[in-house]
Structure formats: structure tokens, C-alpha cells
Amino acid sequence: MTDFEGLRAVVTGGASGIGRATAELLAARGAQVTVLDLAPDTVAKPLLARRADVTDDTSVRTALAAAAGEMGGLDILVNNAGIGAQGTVEDNDDAEWHRVLDVNVLGMVRTARAALPHLRASRHAAIVNTCSIAATAGLPGRALYSATKGAVLSLTLAMAADHVGEGIRVNCVNPGTVDTPWIGRLLDAADDPAAERAALVARQPTGRLVRADEVAAAIAYLASPAAGATTGTALAVDGGMQGLLLRPV
Numbered sequence: 001m002t003d004f005e006g007l008r009a010v011v012t013g014g015a016s017g018i019g020r021a022t023a024e025l026l027a028a029r030g031a032q033v034t035v036l037d038l039a040p041d042t043v044a045k046p047l048l049a050r051r052a053d054v055t056d057d058t059s060v061r062t063a064l065a066a067a068a069g070e071m072g073g074l075d076i077l078v079n080n081a082g083i084g085a086q087g088t089v090e091d092n093d094d095a096e097w098h099r100v101l102d103v104n105v106l107g108m109v110r111t112a113r114a115a116l117p118h119l120r121a122s123r124h125a126a127i128v129n130t131c132s133i134a135a136t137a138g139l140p141g142r143a144l145y146s147a148t149k150g151a152v153l154s155l156t157l158a159m160a161a162d163h164v165g166e167g168i169r170v171n172c173v174n175p176g177t178v179d180t181p182w183i184g185r186l187l188d189a190a191d192d193p194a195a196e197r198a199a200l201v202a203r204q205p206t207g208r209l210v211r212a213d214e215v216a217a218a219i220a221y222l223a224s225p226a227a228g229a230t231t232g233t234a235l236a237v238d239g240g241m242q243g244l245l246l247r248p249v
């Protein structure tokens with residue numbers, strides 16, 4: 001497929017997991033893609049890569065401007081960089097709340113702020129934010145993480161309203177449990193990683209974890225000209241976790 005021919009994309013957090021799968025898919029479908037990440041050295045051609053820390057406004061602005069300059073403009077921003085956090089409201093102090101909000105929420109704000117002037121010059125401008133089912137379902141032991149993703153959902157809707165008149169679409173994906181290095185790290189930290197993985201799989205209506213390429217396909221759809229009438233939406237890619245009530249109450 002070459003439906004992204006001539007389009008230029010930036011993917012934050014594109015060195016791993018969902019971001020990497022998205023960057024590779026957009027490139028395979030004809031886009032020029034620059035990954036902005038803390039670890040750009042792990043990114044291979046044809047992807048371009050620049051170091052950027054989404055918690056640092058100067059770093060984001062510098063890397064975004066350089067990426068748009070190198071690609072000759074910007075049409076698509078995939079705001080994907082994010083980190084996890086465990087615990088109830090009693091488990092994390094203010095410093096931890098600020099640290100995670102800084103990456104997961106302000107990180108997307110900074111990148112969008114840097115990207116918008118470039119997106120205004122595009123005829124197919126789209127932003128896709130990586131949100132989570134944590135934004136719309138109560139996950140136990142994930143108060144801080146869920147609050148950051150709730151903010152990403154609200155931000156997506158507000159930005160969609162603010163920029164629809166400028167021809168810039170803004171949507172998000174809500175992944176469920178995706179088999180990425182992130183989940184690998186969580187499982188490795190468990191007492192019995194194999195048992196923990198089996199428990200995770202048992203909670204999936206589809207009987208398996210979501211694959212990163214499946215989230216990438218949803219992001220690519222929302223970013224593509226084919227989704228030209230879609231803005232202000234959240235697309236669940238969660239193996240049915242949120243929509244299906246498999247055990248009758």
C-alpha cells in the first residue's frame with residue numbers, strides 16, 4: 001500500500017513497542033517518518049530518528065523543527081511516548097505524580113505545540129494520541145497512570161474541537177494489554193513471570209494479548225487520508241476487554 005506517499009510523519013516513542021510498529025507501518029505504506037525518542041540509536045533505516053525527551057520543551061521543539069525541516073514539512077504527529085505507573089492514590093507521592101504527568105500528558109502537549117505550526121501548512125494534517133482503556137475503565141492499582149490517560153482522552157477531544165476549523169484532525173487509540181517490551185518488563189518484575197503472563201492472557205476475551213502491529217494499524221487508519229471525516233474519536237484496540245461483558249452479572 002502506498003496511501004501515505006508524499007506524507008511526512010513524526011512518531012514519539014517510536015524506538016520501541018507500539019511506536020516502533022507504527023513508524024514501520026507508516027514507512028512501509030509510503031510515508032517519510034522521523035522517530036523522536038530517548039533512544040534514537042536503535043532505530044533503523046528507512047526510518048529517520050532524532051533524540052528528544054518529551055519532558056524537555058527545548059528538546060522537543062528543536063527535534064521537531066529539525067525533523068520537519070529534513071522531511072520538508074509535517075502532516076502526521078503520532079503522540080505515543082508514555083511510561084507506566086503502578087499504585088493507588090496512597091502509593092505515589094506528589095513527585096511521582098508530577099514525573100508521570102510530565103511524560104504522559106505534558107509530553108503530548110509539548111509535542112503538539114511544536115507540531116501545530118507545521119501541521120497548519122499540510123493538506124492532510126492529523127494527530128493521533130496513544131491513550132489507553134485506562135482512560136475509560138476503572139483499572140485497580142493504576143490511579144496515577146489512569147489519570148494521565150484520562151487527561152490524554154480529554155486533551156484529544158479538546159484539541160479536535162480547537163483545530164477542526166484549521167483542517168487538523170485529532171483522534172486517539174485506546175489499546176488494551178499490548179505485547180510490547182513494556183509488558184515484558186512488567187512480567188519480568190513479577191515473582192513468576194510465566195504465571196503472570198498466563199493470568200494476563202486469561203483476562204483477554206480474545207484469549208491472547210493485543211499485538212503492537214494491531215495498534216499500529218488503528219493509528220495508521222486514523223492518521224490516513226481515508227479517515228478524513230473522523231476527528232475527536234477514541235478507537236479501542238483492546239481485544240474486546242472493555243466492550244464485552246463475557247460473564248453475565
Ligand code: NAD
Nearest residue numbers: 013015016017018038053054081082132175177178180182
Ligand atoms: P515501550 O516502553 O515499549 O515504548 C515506549 C517508548 O517511549 C520507548 O521507546 C521509550 O524510549 C519512549 N519514551 C519514554 N519516555 C520518553 C521521553 N521522556 N521522551 C521520549 N521518548 C520517551 O511502551 P509501549 O507499550 O509501546 O507504549 C507506548 C504507548 O502506548 C504509551 O503511551 C503507553 O501508555 C501506551 N499503552 C501501552 C499499552 C501496553 O499494554 N503496552 C496499553 C495501553 C497504552
